[in-house]
Amino acid sequence: MSALALRGPHWVTARQHRRALWLTVAAVAVSLAVIGGLRVWDMSKDAELPDRWGRGYDLLRAAMAQFSQGMLALPLLVGAFVAGPLIAREFESGTYKLSLTQSITPVTWLRTKLLTATAASLATTLALTAVYLIGWQRVSGTYGLHWAERGPYEATGTVLASYVLLAIAVGALVGQLVRRTLVAMAATGGVVGLVMLALGAVRWDFLPVRTITGRAHEGVYALQAPGSGLLVEQGLISTDGQRLPGYFCYDTDVPDGSCRPDEAIGVQYLDYHPFAHFWPTQLIESGILLALAALATYAAFRVLRARLPQRRPGRRA
Structure with missing residues (x-):
């Protein structure tokens, strides 16, 4: 187990934001308890009732409708966190200077933060998707929960993870450009939200009807x-x-x-x-998002190198 433990700057990043990590774990646990509990109730208490009738099913369907909206908000939350507390706050408070005195380069500093955020965010996304699918098996196809609706479409495919990766990259870029925590969070949420709206409006034009x-x-x-x-x-x-x-x-x-x-x-x-057409559309949209994420990540490291020149070990001033 010790080999799996975080070390060095990764441990420092996780330690700095341990409250956010514990809050994430709690959110996944609560989601599992609610959706899993309602699913069990629906299967046991209402088993003798006609198909898709009963209090358990009604509550499960209402919970899944809210869950769908929450899954849509996940990339916005991730992007805002990366842009604000993870990046911009470091520049706003000047604490990034302390990290750079610990024998790491600016590139290593940013890469460590992004890798830690990416691992935590993808793990959370996959866990929430698994919880969502528990309820989705029962309520799919009902009003407002069609496979092509916004919310279910993102939560049951690959695009949600792709939006999360884009949000991390945009947050890293905006956090460095703005360097003000609240402003960076709002700007990142706006950019990611616009991308979600734009692709949501054109995704069903990718393939012919x-x-x-x-x-x-x-x-x-x-x-x-x-x-x-x-x-x-x-x-x-x-x-x-x-x-x-x-x-x-x-x-x-x-x-x-x-x-x-x-x-x-x-x-x-x-x-x-x-x-x-569901999976081909998912893959096309995911490809677009991953390309945008790669461009944003490249831009973030270019900005970092321009503002924080790399130290060259062994060379004296």
């Missing part, structure tokens, strides 16, 4: 996405091949104009992403 068509006449229902597919767009196709919004019906009193009895309609159509 699949299209199904069906008859369009009185008494025919609107098409539904096959299986658990993600609906992207649906409407009507006129006899000349033009796509039109709305549905085909004869009720001309509908005020929103969704009925199109005035058009020569050929068929109705529906564009969707099947569940088979």
Whole structure:
């Protein structure tokens, strides 16, 4: 076990931020207790009730909805911590100078902090993902908990860990540029949040949609996405091949104009992403995030070298 113990600057970094580490462990433990407890209750107390009915299931579903939002916030929290308490506070208080007197170079100082933060963050992310999957097996596919929804999408794939790595890299860069704890935390949260919003808005454009068509006449229902597919767009196709919004019906009193009895309609159509697109989309988005993380990490070390020139051992001033 002694071989696995942290040593040198790694031990110092963990020691400095031991409260945050213990808080992280407590958060994972509480999540496991809540989700695991509700899952056991749902399986035991409500076993004799009809499918997906009962107090245990209702509470589990509500807890998973909140858990999904918490998983979305994880990269923001990690990035804010790295930018603020881990990096910017060192510069703001000047304590980084003490570390640099202990026979380590600035590059070693920053690398140690980032490796320690990365190991702790990835371990936490994997642990929380495992807890999330315990509840996900029961509530997946229900309203607000579709595989393509924000929250479940991130928590059940590879992109959450990729967002965490990006947050660490951005935090390291912003923390050095700003050097004010609270400002660095806010700026990093803003940058990571914008990236999450931007990629969330375009991720379903990475792969082409699949299209199904069906008859369009009185008494025919609107098409539904096959299986658990993600609906992207649906409407009507006129006899000349033009796509039109709305549905085909004869009720001309509908005020929103969704009925199109005035058009020569050929068929109705529906564009969707099947569940088979989940992992390819995850991998594409993860690749983008890892590339951005690598660029941010490179920039962070370039800034470090520019502001804190490396000492050259054996050379006297």
